[in-house]
Amino acid sequence: TITFQPDPKIFPKIRFNVDWILEQAEAKAFLNKGLKIIVQENGHKHTFQYPDGIKDYLQKVVGNQPTLMDEPFAIEKEDRHLRLETAFLWTEKTESTFLSYANAIRTIDGGAHENGFRNGITKALRSYIDRRNLLPKGISNITAEDVKEGLIALISVYLQGEVEFQGQTKGRLNSDISSQIDSVVKHSLEHYLHENQSLGDKIANRVILAAQARIASRQAREQVQRKTHVSHRLNLPGKLSDCATTDKDEAE
Template identity: 30%
Template structure:
């Protein structure tokens, strides 16, 4: 449709090209349209040649921008081929079917010119395949596309798991890489966690005593790309590091929830592997937390401080010293009055002691009275 290519745009006010123009010694724009060529030229931000028709053209339509950075501002200019190649390859993946040609007309050390052509017929699936190089896949790739024509919104998601632990989540809005994520990334995370946990509980993969996997647990070994296209995007700053449009969170979340739930039901073996990977990650996280707490408690017990409830004796000779355990402060007071201060220590404890023979070590050391007793005995 006429003008449909301009419904979504990475920029809002033309700041990017305006800055390039202001910082260029020379900039020229040629537009090939309606059988003619329009040209306009600038010099250090000012108009050098007004817009004019300069010839006829019967071929394809398009725009060509040529610029030369101002040496007074940039004394040394070195365009990095690899940086440009990485960005253009990214754009090819985000726009399936589009061919992008990068030519470097500078003669290299080998005496040759460099040229690369970028084309991805399968878009994000090819991007996912590229990102999975060197990784052992844990699941087949999942691709989701949702479009709301009346809102001019498109959501594309490609994801796959590998057997590692690192997470890679790339988010794009109108072809711009949002390095800090945003509402599209948040919608993805919420839906992924909710959908996988719901499936795992429904299938009995999470036992009653198991911790519920968190979002971080369920994203271990995940590679995912989220690309949204929308009119009037709002970003946090000019580099567009984070998408802020609130409506996009629900849009992405709904798209992923529905499609992923269907995929899980259609691929039960892979669904089980993915969910159990998250369950194991949650168990490992919980075990690590308990280990940290035990270490902290042990450090506290080893610090040498005596419990405040202990009525200690004067002797330091362990062969002569006696420790009496009594129930409650009331009994502790009476015992303290009738003791031999030289050799008898009194420790009031609250309630019935835990049966340590039948308790796990983390539960044992989590009991305040047991910790008090250990500290008093200095063991």
């Protein structure tokens, strides 16, 4: 048991933000599968324990949103220097959500672990779509933005030794682990998609629809820009301004 109290000489007004403490306790329980954390305050007891760890966390984040998958896809990988846990799935919405942690610290600005994860899933989907010959004409490539649409993901890494963060708030992880996570995620997801081709095709089609929407949006913007450019060219400058009347005696 570890007990501590704030020093009244340093903290003359001692106030605890109970909501923040409960939020942190729950997050730590999610990130450490099976760990039981009990918070007691003013006679109230709050117990946090999750046997499936971040998969339980993901289910909480997803809530009642319609999804493409009955169960999230999870990856757990550990070696001497890195422990990676991630769980993710695609919803039918266009918004995406990424929650990432490094050594149980929330990295709100992402960093190397998020970059590696995004690269890995993008490469896995590209490879799957290519090998299954699913890419329709008119789409030259699948982008990370196409893959991200509707994706809800949780990424947690534990690193040995000194961990390098950016900024005092530790909001971004700078450690050089991107390529390692990229490789693990790519091979794990690609294998899963080929082993579950019905679901794999469903996810691939979801990504392809996002790509088609991206291309259609770009073409619409380009068309508007062309029309605007032509309109500007047709406007007559200075004294050669457009006629404002149909009376030929009044018009220049």
